[in-house]
Amino acid sequence: MLATPASGLGDPVVIFLLSLQLPELLEELAEAVVCGYALQLEARVAAAPPILSAALQAVVLARTTPMTRNHPALQRAGAALDRVSRDQQIQILSWMLHRHGVSIEATRLVEGVIAMREDGAPSEGERGDSAETGTPDGEQESDEHTLGESIDGAIASVQSTGSCMPTPIHPEKWAPGDQPGGMYVGNDVHDKIAEHYAASHIGDRLALNTRPLSTIIRWFEEMSHDVHAEALSDDELARKPDILNLRRRHIYEIKPAKAQGEGATQVRMYVRLLERAGINVDLGPMGEPGTIGAMAAPGGVFRFTSSEPGLITYEYNRGKLVPVPVPFAQQSRSNSKEKERWRWELQPLKLTPAQQQAVVTTTVGAAMLLIVMILLAPVGA
Amino acid sequence: MLLPSVLYGPTPEVKQRMRPLVKKLVAGANLIDVVTAGGMLDTSTIPGLLLLDGVTKISGENFHTGLPLMPLIDALSHPRTRPARSIGDAVFEQALGVPWGILGMLGPNGHFWLMPETRFRPFLDATLRFWGELDAVGERYCYSAPPRRLWDVIGTLHFVLANLGVPQDRLRAPLPPGGPGALLKYAHAAN
Secondary structure (H helix, E strand, O other): OOOOOOEOOEOHHHHHHHOOOHHHHHHHHHHHHHOOOHHHHHHHHOOOOHHHHHHHHHHHHHOOOOOOOOOHHHHHHHHHHHOOOHHHHHHHHHHHHHHOOEOOOHHHHHHHHHHHHHHOOOOHHHOOOOOOOOOOOOOOOOOOOOOOOOOOOOOOOOOOOOOOOOOOEOOEOOOOOOOOHHHHHHHHHHHHHHHHHHHHOOOOOEEEOOOOHHHHHHHHHHOOOOOOHHHOOHHHHOOOOOEEEOOOOEEEEEEEHHHHHHHHHHHHHHHHHHHHOOOOOEEOOOOOOOOOEEEEEEOEEEEEEEEEOOEEEEEEEOOEEEEEEOOHHHHHOOOOOOOOOEEEEEEOOOOOHHHHHHHHHOOHHHHHHHHHHHHHOEOOO | OEEEHHHEEOHHHHHHHHHHHHHHHHOOOOHHHHHOOOOEEEOOOOOOOEEOOOOOOOOOOEEEOOOOHHHHHHHHHOOOOOOOHHHHHHHHHHHOOOHHHHHOOOOOOHHHHOOOHHHHHHHHHHHHHHHHHHHOOOOOEEOOOOOEOHHHOOOHHHHHHHHOOOOHHHHHOOOOOOOHHHHHHHOOOOO
């Protein structure tokens, strides 16, 4: 339809888009933007009712990384959002949040932004100054009022107290020492997933993160396997798989979700190296105990899953994880009642002073979107 | 508990110190002589975590209790540098005689020291002998954060008990008042 020129009787693209309910409109636009039609759409909706521009810019913004508070995409989307009704603003923000699994009521977010703007930004002198603790992006964590704590109703707490649900997962202290933040988090996540796996496989011989292939091969030799360690170079013998269950002969690599392809290549490389040494191992099965979960991490939380055989991928976010009940209708679609009674949802952490400053000095729409982007941003983005 | 001072400090520094020690041990030096040459530190007066498996990215000054035994088992296993089997046997025997030697094998990868499986029982006996002293350190042990009591970090002791037949749910549960030894009543009769 985008290939069809606008006619004198009205642009068919605009007519079609306006016929949709806002959530469907956002989904349609998201699909079109993924397919590379953002620029054509922008031209077609420029003269249309402002809801189309607001929806389109929000969809484009949701795909823009890295995001800063002065990013043109944020400013454009903010200006467009300012031109639609409060109800439409809430629907757009809500779509952005829930699409990414963030558990905040957009209504409360909008109220919070307005409250913050009425309160004004914190001054320099009000900022905390702790040398020991900080945030993953290097800004100092302060004790001052936060979006969630001091602005009444800024962000809804949807923490559930269901009896069979786990307790919320809160971030751990951020203390990287002299390590780069990414490496600090990556190592922590590797250790935690390995330990989680070990707790589910007590009694199995496991090589976790730090044991080289040379030591692993030696164990197989000890178990009377006919091994050929000499077939591997010193560099190859020094390589360390993330998780190798020697008893089950299952191997896993642990990778951030966005490096899944790299992880898949790496784990297959280990399988081939061991094969050359005379040892057959399998890619670890998906859904194996200890390969799925959610845990605290420094300055945030992470969720992990066995996304394909031999691979455990994780997503790390600022925020805390709270268990929320799954509605009955969704439960009934599942075969596993126990697993589907609740799910983890991400809730936000504090805004930094700089972020709070930006919220009160930009347009209302941009401020709302800024907060949404902060909530959705993975650490390091 | 007294731990060798050579194990204490920031990770890169301690790791650096281990290289010559591991070389000496591979050459047949006595574990206790080599590791305690610099004296001992008392965990009740020196702050810091007790890092099982030894190599970690946890910052600050800590006790790297998995060193030097974990890099040593790698050196003893390497096909191109492997010394006579008797070297590893001797180090294992020496490690069983001191609490820090046991601690060096208690991390999640420590079971690599328990090859062949005839080492299970001597290792368990030595661990139970020193358990009170090891456990008294409190919530300062970790493989990954946060620090916990020694029993709460799944490692070689759990591995051995599981292989002796203690059910996994018993091993994941809080430790009974009698300590790990009390779990042996759940082990296979043959053990």
